[in-house]
Amino acid sequence: MPDTKPDLSCDVAIIGAGTAGLAAERAARRAGARTLLIDDGFTGTLCATTGCMPSKLLIAAAGAHADLHKARLMGIDIPAAQVDGRRVMERLRFERDRFVAATRKGMESLPDGARIDARAQFAAPDRLELDDGRQIAAKAVVIATGSAPVIPKPYRDLGPRVLTNDTVFEMQDLPRSMAVIGAGPLGAELAQAFGRLGVRVALFDQGDRLAKIRCDRVHDAFRELYARDVPLHLGCAPEPSAQGDGIRLAWNGQHQDYDCVLVATGRAPALDGLNLDAADLRLDDRGVPDFDRDTLQCGNSAIFIAGDADADAPVLHEASLEGAIAGANAARYPDVAPADRPPLFAITFTDPPVAAIGAAPDKTAIHGFADYSDQGRARIEARAGGMLRLGSDAQGRLTGADLAVPGADHLAHLLVAAVMNGSTASDLLDLPFYHPTLEEGMKPALRAICKAASLHLSISRDSGNPPGA
Numbered sequence: 054m055p056d057t058k059p060d061l062s063c064d065v066a067i068i069g070a071g072t073a074g075l076a077a078e079r080a081a082r083r084a085g086a087r088t089l090l091i092d093d094g095f096t097g098t099l100c101a102t103t104g105c106m107p108s109k110l111l112i113a114a115a116g117a118h119a120d121l122h123k124a125r126l127m128g129i130d131i132p133a134a135q136v137d138g139r140r141v142m143e144r145l146r147f148e149r150d151r152f153v154a155a156t157r158k159g160m161e162s163l164p165d166g167a168r169i170d171a172r173a174q175f176a177a178p179d180r181l182e183l184d185d186g187r188q189i190a191a192k193a194v195v196i197a198t199g200s201a202p203v204i205p206k207p208y209r210d211l212g213p214r215v216l217t218n219d220t221v222f223e224m225q226d227l228p229r230s231m232a233v234i235g236a237g238p239l240g241a242e243l244a245q246a247f248g249r250l251g252v253r254v255a256l257f258d259q260g261d262r263l264a265k266i267r268c269d270r271v272h273d274a275f276r277e278l279y280a281r282d283v284p285l286h287l288g289c290a291p292e293p294s295a296q297g298d299g300i301r302l303a304w305n306g307q308h309q310d311y312d313c314v315l316v317a318t319g320r321a322p323a324l325d326g327l328n329l330d331a332a333d334l335r336l337d338d339r340g341v342p343d344f345d346r347d348t349l350q351c352g353n354s355a356i357f358i359a360g361d362a363d364a365d366a367p368v369l370h371e372a373s374l375e376g377a378i379a380g381a382n383a384a385r386y387p388d389v390a391p392a393d394r395p396p397l398f399a400i401t402f403t404d405p406p407v408a409a410i411g412a413a414p415d416k417t418a419i420h421g422f423a424d425y426s427d428q429g430r431a432r433i434e435a436r437a438g439g440m441l442r443l444g445s446d447a448q449g450r451l452t453g454a455d456l457a458v459p460g461a462d463h464l465a466h467l468l469v470a471a472v473m474n475g476s477t478a479s480d481l482l483d484l485p486f487y488h489p490t491l492e493e494g495m496k497p498a499l500r501a502i503c504k505a506a507s508l509h510l511s512i513s514r515d516s517g518n519p520p521g522a
Contacts, residue, residue, distance in 0.1 A: 059189055059190035060187040060188055061089065061169075061187060061188070061190070062189065062190040062191070063086075063087045063088060063089040063189065063190075063192070064081070064086035064087045064088065064191070064192045064193065064384060065077075065078075065081040065086045065087070065089075065191065065192065065193045065194070065195060065380065065383045065384055066089045066173075066181055066191035066193075066195070067088065067089070067090045067091065067194075067195040067197055067380070068092075068173050068181070068194065068195070068197060068327070069091075069196070069197035069198040069199055069360070069362065070090055070091075070092035070098075070160065070168075070197075071099055071361075072098045072099070072360060072369055072372040072373050073199075073359040073360025073361070073362070073373065073376035073379070074092070074359075074360070074376060075159070075376065076359075076372070076377045076380065077195040077357075077359055077377070077379050077380030077383070078163070078167070078380060079377070080376065080377040080378075080379075080380030080381040081381065081383055081384040082164070082167075083381075084380070084381050084384035084385060085384065086383070086384035088164075088167055089167055089169055089191070090163060090167055090168055090169065091169045091171060091172075091173045091183070091189075092169075092170065093170070093171065093172045095157065095160055095168065095170060096157075097156045097157055098156050099199055099200070101155070103219045103222060104369075105369060106148075106149055107145055107146075107149040107222040108239070108242055108243060108246075110144070110145040110148050110149060111141075111243065111246045111247075111250075112242060112402055114144070114145070114246075114250060115247070115248075115249035115250050116249070118134060118136060118249055118250055118251075119249045119404070123434075123435045123436070126435050127435065136250050136251045138250070139225060141227060141250065142222075142224055142225060142226060145222060146222065146223075169183070171183040171184055171185055171187075172184040172326065173189070173327075174326055174327050174331075175194075175327060175328045175329060175330075175331040175332040176188060176328070177331055178331075178332050178334075178354055178356060179191055179192065179194075179355065181194065192355060192386065193356070193357065193383035193384070194355065194356045194383070195349075195356075195357045195358070195359060195379045195380060196327065196342070196351075196356065196357070196358040196359070197358070197360050197376060198327065198362045199322075199323050199361045200320035200322055200323050200361035200364070200367065201219075201320060201321060201323045202217035202218060202219055202316065202320055203316075203320060203321050204217065204316050204318075205234075205316070205318055207292060207293050208234070208293055208316055211295055211300055211314070214295075214299060214314065215300070215314050215316055216313055216316065217315070217316050217317070218239060218243075218315075221243070221315055227247070227250055227251070227252055228247075228252055228311075228312040228313050229252065230252065230253040230254070230299075230310075230311045230312045230313075231244075231252050231253070231254050231311055231312065231313050231315055232255050232256075232257060232291070232300070232302055232309075232311040232313075232314045232315070233247075233255070233256045233257065233314075233315045233317055234257050234291075234314060234315070234316050234317060235317035235318040235319065236256055236258035236260070236262065236264070237258075237264065237265055237317060237318075237319065238264050238265060238399070238407075240317030240318075241263050241279070241401060241403050241407075243315060243317065244256040244283045244315075245403050245404065248282045248283045249282055253311075254283055254284070255283070255284045255285075255286060255309065255311075256283050256284070257286045257287075257289060257290075257291050257302070257304070258286075258287050258288075258289075259288065259289065259290045260287065260288070261287045261288050262287075263275060263279060263285075263287075264401040264403060264407045265399075265401075265409070266407060266409070266455065266457060267409055267413045267414055268414045268442045268455040269414075270422060270440050270442065271439075271441070271442050273440075274424075274438065274440035274457060275405070275439060275440070275457035277438075278439060278457075279403065286304060289305055291304035292304070296310050297310075298312070299311055299312050299313070300312075300313065300314050302314070321364070322341050322361060322362045322363065323361075323362065324340055324341065332351075332354075332356055333354070334351050334352060334354065334356060335351075335352055339364065341358075341362075341363060341364050342356070342358055344357075346363075346365055346394065347378075347392060347394060348378065348382050348389050348390070348391050348392070349363070349375055349378050349379035349382060355383070355386045355387070357379035357380075357383050358379065359375035359376045359378070359379040359380075360375055363375070366397075368398075368399055370395075370398070374392075374395075395469070395473060396410060396411035396453075396472050397409060397410060397411055398411075398465070398469045400461070400462050400465055402462065404436075405438065405439045405458050405459050405460075405461055406456075406457070406458075406459075406460070406462040406465075407456065407461060408455070408457075408461045408462065408464070408465035408468075409454075409455055409456075410453055410454040410456075410468050410469045410472060411451075411452050411454065411472045412444055412453030413453060414442065414453075416444075416452075417446075417452055417453050418445065418446050418447045419444065419446070419447065419502050419506055420442055420443070420444055420501075420502075421442070421443045421444075421445075421498035421499060421500070421501035421502040421505075422440060422443075422498055423440070423441040423458075423495055423496070423497045423498040424497075425437060425438060425441065425458040425459060425491075425494050426438050426439070428458075428493075428494040429489045429493065429494075430459075430489040430490050430491050430493070430494070431458070431459045431494070434459065436459045438458075438459075439456075439457045439458035439461075440456075440457060441454070441456045441457075441458050442454060442456070442498070443478070443498040443502060445477070445478060445502045447506065448506055449477040449478050449479065449502055449503060449505075449506030450476065450477050451468070451471045451472050451476055451477065451478060451481070451502075452472060453472065454472070456468075458491070458494065459491055460491040463491075464491065464495065467492070477506075477508060478498075478499040478500075478503045478506070478508065479499075479503050479508045479509070479510065481495070481499050482496065482500070482503065482510070
């Protein structure tokens, strides 16, 4: 520890006031710890400001426009719609700002003196230095600094025409054209949304996968549907260059000009400036401290890490859980206890939605598939298409699922509960399936698993599907 006397002291210092940091502070305080929450600006969580909420507002606008086509298919004559890009973006920011205001209001409930608006770095494993010169002595520290967009080198010098999810929602109007680089969940969501709002969009990725879909059959079914909205250029790395007021991309002997490029190649832990060398932590090749994901403890130290900063599970419910685990363990250090972690549970809000739960296909003993291209309720709603995979162990207990079907964002919640409860395929078939619903579409996959696992099916379970199910 430095010889200088600290200006402040606490039991647990938390660096970062995002979802994980707020959860860590609450958990530590509930455990009886004196806390200090340090953040540069307290601007709100990533989810509210530039992540979950603004992206879903854009997707909702795109869905409303796409639904006009479905209405025409059903015999409802609607004149061609005119998308007012300025109004779309104005509503997005208005509603986004309401969500941000709500998160900031929650921060007002922090105890007096617990909130410090500053940047922090380590001066020692148990000492933090603030950018205003003050020092904090802390018995334990939680790193919850979140993440920042990764911009590949070829795009870094192209100015404001290169957008990330941190800047794209500040556009005053929709562009005429946009290239999206990166076909992961964020890139897939935003490319489809902009495309459905009338923007000329193309999606590029060096890989051959959309939205990180794990199952080949699910991916092939999804790609066919998705390509109706967005031209795909997978397996290529376009070379960008400035071209007038826009950007030219060149690939495989082709080129095209775009008003702007949205880079969605991922986010990296925001650890720069923390002076982790002074924390005496072992770092991996990405510069992230080695940690135990069941305790969030970094090595054997009194330092913990949570949320996007650990690059482990960058979704909101995981960030909140990790913050709670890290905060509670920091408060009772050195009496650190592991916590049960839920299975993988991720949703991409494309149309159709994509979901991944639990064990991947190569880790599953038995597979059952359900094709939604002729599923009754999906056909009724003019959105038939997609594929569902359920996986189980040899005894028929559900262990994983991959979905790209209508309503997957809702079906996935039923399936993750089944996986967590150790339910078998026959257990789910014991449930009543109302007709006609999207849930009925899972029954072929469940029956396939029951057959492969030699699970007995009662007459009620094996009575088949009503017409159109």
